[in-house]
Amino acid sequence: MKPGKQDYVIPRRPLILMAVSMLFTVPPLFGNLVWWVPSAFLGSLLVRFLMERRGARLRSQILKIALMAAGVGGIALSYHALIGPEPGLSICLVLIAVKVLEAHTARDFHILALLGWFFCLATVLISQSLASAVFSGIAFTIVLSAVLLFYRRSVARRAFLSPLCDAAVLILQALPLVLVLFFLFPRGTGGLRLILNRSFSGRTGMSDSLSPGSISSLIFSNEVAFRVEFPKGGMPAPSGLYWRGAVFARCGGLNWSPEKTDAIWWNPEPLSGKPVHQRIVLEPHGNRWIFALDRPVEAPHGSRLTHGNVLLANQPLFSTFQYEVTSLPNNGSGALPPLERKLCLQIPKTVSPAIRALAQSFTRDSVDPRAAVAKGLQFFQKGKFRYSLAPGEYGEDGLDDFLFRRRAGFCEHYAAAFATLMRAAGIPSRVVVGYQGGEFNRLGKYLVVRQSYAHAWCEVWLPGSGWERVDPTSVIVPERVNMGFDTYLEMREAAGAGLDIGGLSRLGLALRRPGLLHDLQLAWETLGYEWDTQVAGFDEEAQRTFFFQIGFLNSGPAVLLGWLILVGAAVIGAQSLASWWKVRPVQDPLVLLYERFCRRAAVLGAKREPWEGPLQFAERAARLIPAQEERIRRIAGLYTGLRYSATPDGGGATGLLREIRLFCRSGKL
Amino acid sequence: MNRIVVVPTRNAGGFAFILVVMWYVGMGQGNGSAYLLFFLLLGVLMVSVPKTFMNLAALKVVAESAKPAFAGQEVSLPLELVNFSKRTRCAVSVSLSGEEKASEFVSEIPGGKAARTVIRFPAGLRGEHEISTLRLSSVWPIGFFEASRNLTIRQHYLVYPRPAGDPGLPAPAGSKAPGAWNVQSEGDDFSGVRAYLPGESQRHIDWKAVARGHPLMSKQFSADTGGAFHFDFNAIALRDVEARLSQLTLWVIEADRTRRPYSLRLPSVEIAASTGEAHYHMCLRALACYR
Numbered sequence: 001m002k003p004g005k006q007d008y009v010i011p012r013r014p015l016i017l018m019a020v021s022m023l024f025t026v027p028p029l030f031g032n033l034v035w036w037v038p039s040a041f042l043g044s045l046l047v048r049f050l051m052e053r054r055g056a057r058l059r060s061q062i063l064k065i066a067l068m069a070a071g072v073g074g075i076a077l078s079y080h081a082l083i084g085p086e087p088g089l090s091i092c093l094v095l096i097a098v099k100v101l102e103a104h105t106a107r108d109f110h111i112l113a114l115l116g117w118f119f120c121l122a123t124v125l126i127s128q129s130l131a132s133a134v135f136s137g138i139a140f141t142i143v144l145s146a147v148l149l150f151y152r153r154s155v156a157r158r159a160f161l162s163p164l165c166d167a168a169v170l171i172l173q174a175l176p177l178v179l180v181l182f183f184l185f186p187r188g189t190g191g192l193r194l195i196l197n198r199s200f201s202g203r204t205g206m207s208d209s210l211s212p213g214s215i216s217s218l219i220f221s222n223e224v225a226f227r228v229e230f231p232k233g234g235m236p237a238p239s240g241l242y243w244r245g246a247v248f249a250r251c252g253g254l255n256w257s258p259e260k261t262d263a264i265w266w267n268p269e270p271l272s273g274k275p276v277h278q279r280i281v282l283e284p285h286g287n288r289w290i291f292a293l294d295r296p297v298e299a300p301h302g303s304r305l306t307h308g309n310v311l312l313a314n315q316p317l318f319s320t321f322q323y324e325v326t327s328l329p330n331n332g333s334g335a336l337p338p339l340e341r342k343l344c345l346q347i348p349k350t351v352s353p354a355i356r357a358l359a360q361s362f363t364r365d366s367v368d369p370r371a372a373v374a375k376g377l378q379f380f381q382k383g384k385f386r387y388s389l390a391p392g393e394y395g396e397d398g399l400d401d402f403l404f405r406r407r408a409g410f411c412e413h414y415a416a417a418f419a420t421l422m423r424a425a426g427i428p429s430r431v432v433v434g435y436q437g438g439e440f441n442r443l444g445k446y447l448v449v450r451q452s453y454a455h456a457w458c459e460v461w462l463p464g465s466g467w468e469r470v471d472p473t474s475v476i477v478p479e480r481v482n483m484g485f486d487t488y489l490e491m492r493e494a495a496g497a498g499l500d501i502g503g504l505s506r507l508g509l510a511l512r513r514p515g516l517l518h519d520l521q522l523a524w525e526t527l528g529y530e531w532d533t534q535v536a537g538f539d540e541e542a543q544r545t546f547f548f549q550i551g552f553l554n555s556g557p558a559v560l561l562g563w564l565i566l567v568g569a570a571v572i573g574a575q576s577l578a579s580w581w582k583v584r585p586v587q588d589p590l591v592l593l594y595e596r597f598c599r600r601a602a603v604l605g606a607k608r609e610p611w612e613g614p615l616q617f618a619e620r621a622a623r624l625i626p627a628q629e630e631r632i633r634r635i636a637g638l639y640t641g642l643r644y645s646a647t648p649d650g651g652g653a654t655g656l657l658r659e660i661r662l663f664c665r666s667g668k669l
Numbered sequence: 670m671n672r673i674v675v676v677p678t679r680n681a682g683g684f685a686f687i688l689v690v691m692w693y694v695g696m697g698q699g700n701g702s703a704y705l706l707f708f709l710l711l712g713v714l715m716v717s718v719p720k721t722f723m724n725l726a727a728l729k730v731v732a733e734s735a736k737p738a739f740a741g742q743e744v745s746l747p748l749e750l751v752n753f754s755k756r757t758r759c760a761v762s763v764s765l766s767g768e769e770k771a772s773e774f775v776s777e778i779p780g781g782k783a784a785r786t787v788i789r790f791p792a793g794l795r796g797e798h799e800i801s802t803l804r805l806s807s808v809w810p811i812g813f814f815e816a817s818r819n820l821t822i823r824q825h826y827l828v829y830p831r832p833a834g835d836p837g838l839p840a841p842a843g844s845k846a847p848g849a850w851n852v853q854s855e856g857d858d859f860s861g862v863r864a865y866l867p868g869e870s871q872r873h874i875d876w877k878a879v880a881r882g883h884p885l886m887s888k889q890f891s892a893d894t895g896g897a898f899h900f901d902f903n904a905i906a907l908r909d910v911e912a913r914l915s916q917l918t919l920w921v922i923e924a925d926r927t928r929r930p931y932s933l934r935l936p937s938v939e940i941a942a943s944t945g946e947a948h949y950h951m952c953l954r955a956l957a958c959y960r
Binding site for chain 2: 107110111114117118120121124125128132133136137140144147148150151152153166170171173174175177178181182185187318319320535536537538539568572575576579580582583584585586587
């Protein structure tokens, strides 16, 4: 039967398989869409199965339209828009939910299968991690098995296992072709860029300004921000692992924001020291930040080096970005351009006299800026400041509140306050945000930097040595900088002096302790790293490098396409030959031998009719070919004996073979 | 005639669309996973082409004779699909492409074995018909391509005229010839048993005796009375030929039910009075093939 508009109930089992595949692909959507849309979808799957039991389905056109209208209306209310990735995907989901309720023809099932594969795509669109890819792959296999089961209609035994095995076999058979496609399919983008907005494919990451809470909100996220390899060695000590992300030079007390970079003319700040080469795989964050060890000297491809020696990608990053970058750890001497100096001394007018007085007290004894910096740090060190993740809200006069009354804050509070104080004291300063620390993966020999390592620190301009890093947080809690936040928390807990983390996620922290779980996590992350760098990250650049390494200097799209067609055709041809060999007719050698006899007999004038039995034919043939009468009878006897008798007598198969040979030869005389 | 043809199905458009979407997302977003998904689906589709093709190779169809049917009823054509290879074949549909639009689905033919199926289709006009070609097709495994293959079979089937008209039988012939049909073994009254002869109606086998372990015995009936019916084409007061044939058909059925002898006279044929299944079918055949 052709897949067409036949009105029959879609069998239950393919539908169940289809629903199971969607259990792998729909839940990840919960984080990205309004909660009720995926819920409604899963609900419709459930309703469909309850209806199925009674052989019912959604038939009323009015009800269908009403359901769709209600769904679309709800989406419009939830998003205040109908255009855009999230509302678009939500509308898709609502329409699919209605389709699930009404599906009944072969065509409907085909559409459901395509939607199942579309969900696989949505899963890898939301996240490109290995986990998403694995989920997507599982869902893909299940949809395929549902399709196989649907077209086969019935399987006698092993109701679900058998189609799943068939699907796995099909995928395994497709694997050589997939490999060929993976290496040879041209990856050029042709200038095409598909930009989905940040909230869709972006995830937790740095925000584009510094305000109280912007970093502490990241501290409990275990997500990987990026991974670093040091191909030429030279990994700095933990205390030197400052990953520069963004520089904020516009001061607003506790809130800092980036300077309009175009406003000033900028030339790279001079740097010195031993170059540290890094290969970084950055997870997509939907922004343009690119991280490198303090401080990068050259921009990798697809990005540029900008004001404050920070890297900025040319486009927001919605997919894993892999790059190599070199950093120099030390400052070079140079002069601060007057315009920039002016900019880096500006403080808002709202800064209270008390703060200005405090800042001036740092410079009272000595004009040396270094002494002022030291005094500023001393102020924090001796002022009974607390390191707290939940310092509470800071209002209008937040800076005064923080410096003189509550004295509790997280790294962003310290960095912002210190930089403001330095400016008030006449020392050019700015705030740098990024990550601090890293977890060494023994298996993969690389460093993992997680969102929880997010950090903010200061830089002050000192004559003779340029921009110098000052981390006020290290004065309050030196351990934090030396060992990373996790270890710091563990140490505090062990000492019975738990950090004030506002009762949040102690369990989450407990899970991060070392142990078997930690090792498994390590192995999984290593695998994820390999996936990101070798498989998911195999882009146009990597493809060109790969072909260059194996000796193909020209690997333009046309050349690749040519090879793809050539090799692909060879693979398909080989597979076709293999399957042709498998379906070749396999016949009983005895029958083949007898057919040889019959052919010869036909030549000699006795053609066997289809209805004639061997003995019947032998009688007739014996009459028609009297010269061979004896032999024909013997052959018939041997043949029927071998074929039909439980205990054949006479020469057996070899006897028959000899007789038939003789028969064929003798006729030729 | 025996070539296997592979063409994309109507589903191919949908597959092409999802492939383009996957490729577009992979390219536009630089999404390696989307690319992999695209390759995987493309690979599976490509691999499915030879699979679909080979699903019909080395298959033979043996058509058995179809039982005659009355016009308006259903003809059943039993078929045997023989798989000569070791590979199991899945989801093969057999269809008749001529005036008989019918298809049947065979979900599995194990390697080296055969699967049986019966194609049923409504019987059309009375007469003898020939089924010349049979179409095998399959969209296995994923419905992207359809392989099809036309097979030549020569199979005839008979369609008897549609029974219609007055069910009342005409009065039997007055002249009674008892000796002529007392020997007839069919009637209403049970008159004993004798050894079963091949060819006799199975309805008359004494199955209860068989169940007790006795050999096959045939129950004997004798018709008590009445003469033979004479059905004459020219004696029917209907103008339409088909209507007359329908009336005769109905009478033959009714007369066979009474188990009394009947004769049939058509302008071209004349069948002497008799009873029994062979006679019954001979009469109906004559009616079916009347020109």
